[in-house]
Amino acid sequence: MKSSEKISVLNDQVQLWHAADGFRTGLDSVMLAAACPVKEKQSILDLGCGVGGAGLCVLARVSGVTLTGIDIQSDHIKFAIQNAAENNMDGRTTFISSDICDYKDGRFDHVICNPPYQDSGERVSSPSATKETAHAHQEDVNLQDWIDAAVRNLKSKGSLTIIHRADQTDKIIQCLEGRFGGTEIIPLWPKKGIPAKRVIIRTYRDSRSPATIYPGIVLHQENGDYTDEAEGVLRKTQPLF
Numbered sequence: 001m002k003s004s005e006k007i008s009v010l011n012d013q014v015q016l017w018h019a020a021d022g023f024r025t026g027l028d029s030v031m032l033a034a035a036c037p038v039k040e041k042q043s044i045l046d047l048g049c050g051v052g053g054a055g056l057c058v059l060a061r062v063s064g065v066t067l068t069g070i071d072i073q074s075d076h077i078k079f080a081i082q083n084a085a086e087n088n089m090d091g092r093t094t095f096i097s098s099d100i101c102d103y104k105d106g107r108f109d110h111v112i113c114n115p116p117y118q119d120s121g122e123r124v125s126s127p128s129a130t131k132e133t134a135h136a137h138q139e140d141v142n143l144q145d146w147i148d149a150a151v152r153n154l155k156s157k158g159s160l161t162i163i164h165r166a167d168q169t170d171k172i173i174q175c176l177e178g179r180f181g182g183t184e185i186i187p188l189w190p191k192k193g194i195p196a197k198r199v200i201i202r203t204y205r206d207s208r209s210p211a212t213i214y215p216g217i218v219l220h221q222e223n224g225d226y227t228d229e230a231e232g233v234l235r236k237t238q239p240l241f
Contacts, residue, residue: 004079009053011235013060015086017079018051025053027219027234028198031188032112032163033057034233034240035200040064042109045153047100047146048072052080052093054112059089061237068108070098100149101141111150111160115143117168143168147175156206166196173201181207186241187216200240214241 003020009030016025033054038044041064046055049069059065067089069080074097084093096103143164150160160180164172166187176183180203187196196216217240219230232238 009234010057010060010237013237014053014056016051016053016056016083017086019075019079022076023050025051028114028163029054030057030234031198031200031240032114032161033061034238035163035186035202036110036112036161037159037202037239038062038065038110042066043068043107044110044112045070045105045108047103047111047113047149047153048115049080049095050076050114052083052095054114055093056083056087056089057237058112059092060087061239065092067093068105069093069095070100070103071095072097072099101145103149104152106153107155108153109155109158111154111158112162113146113150113160114163115146117165143171144175147172147179151179151205154205158205159202160205161200161202163198163200166199169199169201176201176203180205181211182209183211184214184241185211186214189216189218191220191222192218 004017005020006015006017007024008015009025018024036058038058040062043066044055044058046069049055049071052069055067055069059067071077077095077097080095084090154160162172183201183203186200188198189196217229218227221227226234233240
């Protein structure tokens with residue numbers, strides 16, 4: 001395994017190894033995990049799981065949940081397996097190296113994902129091959145492909161939870177049309193009075209319920225410290241709405 005580093009999240013409740021030149025699990029993954037409406041004895045699929053950060057954070061919050069994670073990068077899967085063992089969660093987890101476009105199961109109660117925030121033609125390539133693959137996934141994979149992958153793997157009435165750029169909300173909603181409902185939009189405001197940069201979208205397969213826009217959560221106080229609401233999610237394992 002390549003040179004690695006370890007970080008901790010959820011106030012040291014979850015320990016995560018990752019490649020020294022790769023991505024670290026951060027706020028987005030923890031917020032995504034907190035938004036998943038999973039209950040005990042249910043199953044989760046993490047599409048593009050990386051080193052397993054988001055999924056393992058869900059397992060730290062809800063007991064009796066099983067997690068499957070898939071990622072196109074086999075080195076990420078090796079770290080994910082290591083991280084599950086590090087956190088005594090290996091008995092509740094399965095990690096598989098697979099392209100999201102190829103994986104099909106159809107039995108999961110919930111899907112979570114953090115798709116690349118920019119398509120390959122919209123960004124500057126990273127000098128790190130690991131980061132570049134994570135950014136792009138593959139040259140021809142877009143938001144529609146991530147939504148399609150969720151549909152293939154969800155039970156009817158199962159939930160899909162996505163974290164993405166706020167300015168991509170309209171594209172995500174378009175991709176959901178006709179297959180999901182009860183859609184919940186949760187903005188993440190950097191500070192009070194500043195436009196949201198991230199949004200969490202939680203939606204349910206085959207639902208016909210109307211959409212809901214939540215007040216969202218302000219992440220930082222004026223002095224840069226986390227707000228009490230953000231601290232509750234990031235350090236105290238509280239669910240997000």
